Amino acid sequence: MNEADAEGLPDHAVWVNMSARVGSTTDNELGGWYGYRASKAAVNSVTKTFDLWVKMRSGEKAVALAYHPGTVRTGLSKEFWANGKVKEEKLFEPERAVGYMWDVVRKLGVEGRGRCWDWRGVEILP
Numbered sequence: 001m002n003e004a005d006a007e008g009l010p011d012h013a014v015w016v017n018m019s020a021r022v023g024s025t026t027d028n029e030l031g032g033w034y035g036y037r038a039s040k041a042a043v044n045s046v047t048k049t050f051d052l053w054v055k056m057r058s059g060e061k062a063v064a065l066a067y068h069p070g071t072v073r074t075g076l077s078k079e080f081w082a083n084g085k086v087k088e089e090k091l092f093e094p095e096r097a098v099g100y101m102w103d104v105v106r107k108l109g110v111e112g113r114g115r116c117w118d119w120r121g122v123e124i125l126p
Contacts, residue, residue: 010109012061012062012063013058013061013063014063014105015051015065016066018043018067018069019043019044019066019068021124022037023041024116025041047066047114048114051064055114063114065115065116065117066116067105068116069100069119070097070118071090071091072094073093101119103121
């Protein structure tokens with residue numbers, strides 16, 4: 001890889017686990033979705049634990065973080081966007097969602113390690 005190919009890449013390895021805002025017990029105002037909420041809370045916990053291991057092994061050369069992409073137009077979210085439950089400006093095509101993720105990953109640096117972030121780069125509390 002030459003310098004032009006590396007432009008914009010973080011200077012450390014990044015492991016990104018896909019999470020969701022519903023994995024936050026702090027931000028849970030609606031309840032429901034027990035299994036999905038629990039699974040995403042577990043993703044966030046595993047991310048923190050894995051990041052501690054990565055930090056011990058690699059220092060500042062690698063990080064792990066969890067990421068909530070927002071509502072992406074996929075089969076998983078179809079019941080929400082198909083009936084208008086999600087505002088159009090908050091419904092992202094997959095390519096746009098990947099662009100947001102890339103922007104967040106590049107901006108966070110090692111200071112963002114072990115935590116969950118949303119598509120705007122705002123931390124989602126546990």
